Amino acid sequence: MPKNKVNNPNGKNGGKEHKDAIDLIFNEIKEENKDNKEVQVSKEKPIATYVAKDIRIADVASFILGAIGNVLQITWLRIIQVGRTNSSGKPVKREQEAIKDIEKATGIKVEFYDYKNKKFIK
Secondary structure, three states: OOOOOOOOOHHHHHOOHHHHHHHHHHHHHHHHHHOOOOOEEEEEEEOOOOOOOOOOEEEEEEEEEEEEEOOEEEEEEEEEEEEEEOOOOOOOOOHHHHHHHHHHOOOOOOOEEEEOEEEEEE
């Protein structure tokens, strides 16, 4: 019996191209904000959505942490999902669903980077 082929042995973490794109974007955003100590930049940032899934993981996010009394407040600046596009040039379905959930939860537009074509998709 033949062994099943594993499309992506790294699972949700993505392959090398995916990881390289995340690193590139992370470093660019980190550099853009190097003089602003309030801005934090994170890879694989969990975001509570409570929509289709309770938590979605943003590939790259920049944000400012603050507090109102004892309540932690996050001001989202940029959220970027990295993935592939389908034949019509749109993010694949799982990315579209994640983007929709994250946008509902955060109130900001999620940017999408197509790592195969090395460009942001509008």
